Amino acid sequence: MTVEEDLVPTLQPGALKDVALPVIGRTPPGASREDVVAHLREAARLVRAQDLKMVRAAGLGHIGGEFSVIDILVTLYLHSMNTTPDNLDDAERDRFILSKGHAAAALYTTLAAAGFIPVDQLSTFMQPESELNGHPARTKLAAVEASTGPLGHGLPIAVGTALAGKIDGSARRTFVVVGDGELQEGSNWEALMTAGHHRIGNLCVVVDRNRLQQGARVADTKDLEPLADKFTAFGHQVLEVDGHDHAALVDAFASVPAASGKPTVVIAHTNKGHPISFMSDNVAWHHKVPSPEQVDAALAELENS
Numbered sequence: 001m002t003v004e005e006d007l008v009p010t011l012q013p014g015a016l017k018d019v020a021l022p023v024i025g026r027t028p029p030g031a032s033r034e035d036v037v038a039h040l041r042e043a044a045r046l047v048r049a050q051d052l053k054m055v056r057a058a059g060l061g062h063i064g065g066e067f068s069v070i071d072i073l074v075t076l077y078l079h080s081m082n083t084t085p086d087n088l089d090d091a092e093r094d095r096f097i098l099s100k101g102h103a104a105a106a107l108y109t110t111l112a113a114a115g116f117i118p119v120d121q122l123s124t125f126m127q128p129e130s131e132l133n134g135h136p137a138r139t140k141l142a143a144v145e146a147s148t149g150p151l152g153h154g155l156p157i158a159v160g161t162a163l164a165g166k167i168d169g170s171a172r173r174t175f176v177v178v179g180d181g182e183l184q185e186g187s188n189w190e191a192l193m194t195a196g197h198h199r200i201g202n203l204c205v206v207v208d209r210n211r212l213q214q215g216a217r218v219a220d221t222k223d224l225e226p227l228a229d230k231f232t233a234f235g236h237q238v239l240e241v242d243g244h245d246h247a248a249l250v251d252a253f254a255s256v257p258a259a260s261g262k263p264t265v266v267i268a269h270t271n272k273g274h275p276i277s278f279m280s281d282n283v284a285w286h287h288k289v290p291s292p293e294q295v296d297a298a299l300a301e302l303e304n305s
């Protein structure tokens, strides 16, 4: 099968009928660490199941890079950020930009789980006239801070967003998720240099370090290492965590700004396709659409995860 044949959309609009993603909401105030982690774990499991069905129904999507980033998104939206569906107009709320905009379905499912968009809307993903485009559009969804998709744009926008917060004297934080393949775009390094120079401490750059890009390993395409050293040289404070460990993510995000007057970079070590056995760390699953049998197999694995 050629790459083009692999990408031909096979629309299955009926495939979402049995979807019942609940609005899970934030971790309860005062919850124990154990309960916080259990809440985020369950949310991530349900978000992955929903994402799987949406990609199958749309016949398009980026399931590998969605499954690698879901634990990060769920931790930010359901716990770490102070942003809620009711405070989008509050100047003091935290900001979030998904720079790797191709993982839009993961963002939409997380937003629905957090109550920012109706769960029913998810069935419109990539349908004609839907607000849930294949890449997030700020003109269509109030909860989307910046339109992304062309790689290398979200981080520069986030630097400006965070700098505005600093100029305002605000404590609000700006979180941005970039892909590791995306970091090959030179615009990111100009933005990182700017953030280091202006000592933008309220910026947190999260790298979804899944080691794969489209069709190849990052190291074989254009190696990023020594990645942490590069960020450090640009004046950033670097933390490295397991990007599927909710407790580690909670701690990392709570520490932002991790060093006074420095932007924080969280290198989140992840696996594309996590935790599905036949997708995990497999370059074929960048934008492959699962067959009905593969959806069932993946749902069964999620059920037992």
Ligand SMILES: Cc1ncc(C[n+]2csc(CCOP(=O)(O)OP(=O)(O)O)c2C)c(N)n1
Pocket (backbone or CB within 6 Å): 062, 064, 065, 066, 068, 100, 102, 149, 150, 151, 152, 178, 179, 180, 181, 182, 183, 208, 210, 212, 213, 214, 272
């Ligand atoms: C400027 C630009 N070039 C190419 C693409 C096509 N594209 C979409 S995703 C992708 C790979 C990105 O790799 P990475 O950032 O590692 O994302 P992940 O593997 O986490 O999905 C490419 C090349 C794009 N969206 N924008």
